[in-house]
Amino acid sequence: REGREDRTEQPYVTIDSPGTQDMDDALMATPNATGWTLSIAIADPTAMIEPGSPAEEEAFNRATAIYFPGEPLPMLPDAISTRLCSLMPEVPRLALVCDLQVNNDGSLGDYSFRQAVIRSQGKLSYELVSHLIEGREDDDIKALPEAVANSLDQLHQAATALRKWRSEHALLSNDRPEFRLRLDENKRIRVIEPAVQNEAHRLVEECMVAANRCAADFLQKQGQGLFIQHPGLRDDRADNIRKLLEGYAPHLAELDATSAEGFKALMKHTDGLQADVPVKSILSRQLARAELGFEPAPHQGMGLAAYTTFTSPLRKFSDFYVHRLIKAALWD
Numbered sequence: 001r002e003g004r005e006d007r008t009e010q011p012y013v014t015i016d017s018p019g020t021q022d023m024d025d026a027l028m029a030t031p032n033a034t035g036w037t038l039s040i041a042i043a044d045p046t047a048m049i050e051p052g053s054p055a056e057e058e059a060f061n062r063a064t065a066i067y068f069p070g071e072p073l074p075m076l077p078d079a080i081s082t083r084l085c086s087l088m089p090e091v092p093r094l095a096l097v098c099d100l101q102v103n104n105d106g107s108l109g110d111y112s113f114r115q116a117v118i119r120s121q122g123k124l125s126y127e128l129v130s131h132l133i134e135g136r137e138d139d140d141i142k143a144l145p146e147a148v149a150n151s152l153d154q155l156h157q158a159a160t161a162l163r164k165w166r167s168e169h170a171l172l173s174n175d176r177p178e179f180r181l182r183l184d185e186n187k188r189i190r191v192i193e194p195a196v197q198n199e200a201h202r203l204v205e206e207c208m209v210a211a212n213r214c215a216a217d218f219l220q221k222q223g224q225g226l227f228i229q230h231p232g233l234r235d236d237r238a239d240n241i242r243k244l245l246e247g248y249a250p251h252l253a254e255l256d257a258t259s260a261e262g263f264k265a266l267m268k269h270t271d272g273l274q275a276d277v278p279v280k281s282i283l284s285r286q287l288a289r290a291e292l293g294f295e296p297a298p299h300q301g302m303g304l305a306a307y308t309t310f311t312s313p314l315r316k317f318s319d320f321y322v323h324r325l326i327k328a329a330l331w332d
Helices: 054-062 078-084 126-133 146-169 199-222 235-248 260-269 279-284 317-331
Strands: 005-007 014-016 025-032 035-043 066-068 071-073 092-103 108-119 123-125 179-183 189-194 227-229 291-293
Touching (some): 025 092, 025 199, 035 146, 092 146, 092 199, 092 317, 260 279
Parallel strands (some): 014 123
Antiparallel strands (some): 025 035, 035 092, 066 071, 179 189
């Protein structure tokens, strides 16, 4: 813990599914004169795993955690991912923290990265936080410490502003239906049910995207990084896309979808487009795959000039690696 900022008294909380054990992120927010100070604390497994160690090599080979129903396959050893590093409540934990300014209009201001020790003051479920946002007065909500309840209110306000900014200046991903499998005692599928996305899911998403945007900007300024590059529509589908637009959205056929602004305009204008075929859905199937690269490049699918992720280092090796890059820059 030497050299780390002590934030164990700050009202950080985790927001996740009730059964989650490998908790990567904890959040808090406070108001200020021009918006909010948003603080995203991310678990720091790189502090526990030596570069080039067998544990790191195994994590590299696995690349990601896989969550089979009832039987997760972790990327990191269980002792690290669910015990030593997981941001469990009321336990001091090492964290890499991104503090950032969210302006009233949802744009991002100054940010900083620092190494800290935090203590989550609550393991909250998406359902509970969603109920709080809706203004319910459940017993679990009434039992929250005042500092935590106030922080959650500010988190919701900041996330709402962030989402509004992204809807106007970038691109929001459509909420694709997801499903949860429930198994019987023999591990056979008993029921398939929709996984409902609520306001708490969107709150966490906006906080993660904001922190990851800051990480991309930070690494870009350092001159080295790992970035998620997304070129937008596939080049080999250009003729099919042009014919689709000429037939069902001729007013969009002349847009240059290879440019950032043209791609954003195309995707925004096809939202809710009244046509004989689902144009937006068909376009979405013509998208190229995102790739990792060492040079900053646009993430067209999100409408951002550069993007990376560092918010899931217990679950994704690319995020783990970005942690190493950020911390190396901080030490310099």
